[in-house]
Amino acid sequence: MSNLDRTITSLSVNLNKVALVRNTRHLGIPSVVGAAQACLAAGAQGITVHPRPDARHIRAHDVSDLSQLLARDWPAIEFNIEGNPFHNLMDFVRELKPHQATFVPDSETQSTSDHGWSFPEDADRLRPLIAEAKALGVRVSLFMDPIPEMMAAVKAVGADRVELYTEGYAASRGTPQEDAVLARYVAAAQAAHAAGLGVNAGHDLSRDNLTPFLRAVRGVHEVSIGHAFVADALELGYAATTRDYLRCIADAA
Numbered sequence: 631m632s633n634l635d636r637t638i639t640s641l642s643v644n645l646n647k648v649a650l651v652r653n654t655r656h657l658g659i660p661s662v663v664g665a666a667q668a669c670l671a672a673g674a675q676g677i678t679v680h681p682r683p684d685a686r687h688i689r690a691h692d693v694s695d696l697s698q699l700l701a702r703d704w705p706a707i708e709f710n711i712e713g714n715p716f717h718n719l720m721d722f723v724r725e726l727k728p729h730q731a732t733f734v735p736d737s738e739t740q741s742t743s744d745h746g747w748s749f750p751e752d753a754d755r756l757r758p759l760i761a762e763a764k765a766l767g768v769r770v771s772l773f774m775d776p777i778p779e780m781m782a783a784v785k786a787v788g789a790d791r792v793e794l795y796t797e798g799y800a801a802s803r804g805t806p807q808e809d810a811v812l813a814r815y816v817a818a819a820q821a822a823h824a825a826g827l828g829v830n831a832g833h834d835l836s837r838d839n840l841t842p843f844l845r846a847v848r849g850v851h852e853v854s855i856g857h858a859f860v861a862d863a864l865e866l867g868y869a870a871t872t873r874d875y876l877r878c879i880a881d882a883a
């Protein structure tokens with residue numbers, strides 16, 4: 631068994647959509663912290679949030695509440711804060727020093743994340759912020775499209791990991807293009823590993839597409855899953871949904 635095959639993929643639950651529902655009323659329910667506690671009690675290994683500048687879902691108090699919860703009750707659990715480091719992400723990094731910061735090149739008004747960073751264009755402006763985050767003890771992951779040729783540049787700019795943007799794979803599921811699209815992710819992950827980067831993955835992953843993705847793309851450290859996870863949890867509950875996603879990961883081992 632190769633070292634990549636020995637990698638155990640962690641499930642990091644993205645709670646954006648719990649906050650989105652909560653924000654539609656002034657009642658404080660559903661609780662973001664309560665959702666985190668239920669998912670962690672069921673075995674999730676991480677929590678991810680993406681506090682966008684317009685606070686459409688995760689708000690600053692959610693980030694600090696979750697940081698305090700994990701530090702107090704779940705010290706082994708990874709906290710991953712996503713965002714654009716040229717907008718509001720670095721404020722959270724400096725204040726809370728999460729285990730990981732995922733740099734995402736979203737505009738402030740973008741409806742959702744839909745692309746990764748570009749190299750060499752983004753390298754010079756990213757380098758000092760990556761260095762600052764790492765100097766604070768925060769692992770840095772760059773949100774990237776599955777482009778093998780960019781992975782060496784991601785390493786050169788100082789990042790620890792890449793997060794492969796998996797919407798393209800999810801959209802290809804069940805189409806004649808699926809195998810070719812998945813092959814691009816395999817090549818991108820292999821190039822990332824060869825460059826000395828860790829590999830995360832996320833966006834539009836679900837119970838349907840997670841196992842085949844992880845069977846093909848070996849050595850993924852973390853999958854961060856939110857939209858499909860919360861949709862499933864509305865039907866199954868947080869604990870059963872967490873167990874289902876952990877089973878999808880185990881089935882790929």
Ligand SMILES: CC(=O)[C@@H](O)[C@H](O)COP(=O)(O)O
Pocket residue numbers: 644646647679680682712734741742743773832833854856
């Ligand atoms: C970076 C990424 O693909 C997702 O983590 C992102 O958080 C999705 O954001 P929304 O939940 O606002 O769609």
Ligand SMILES: NCC(=O)COP(=O)(O)O
Pocket residue numbers: 644678712793831832833834835854855856857858859
């Ligand atoms: N980085 C991906 C993430 O955190 C959640 O993305 P999605 O599952 O909500 O599409």
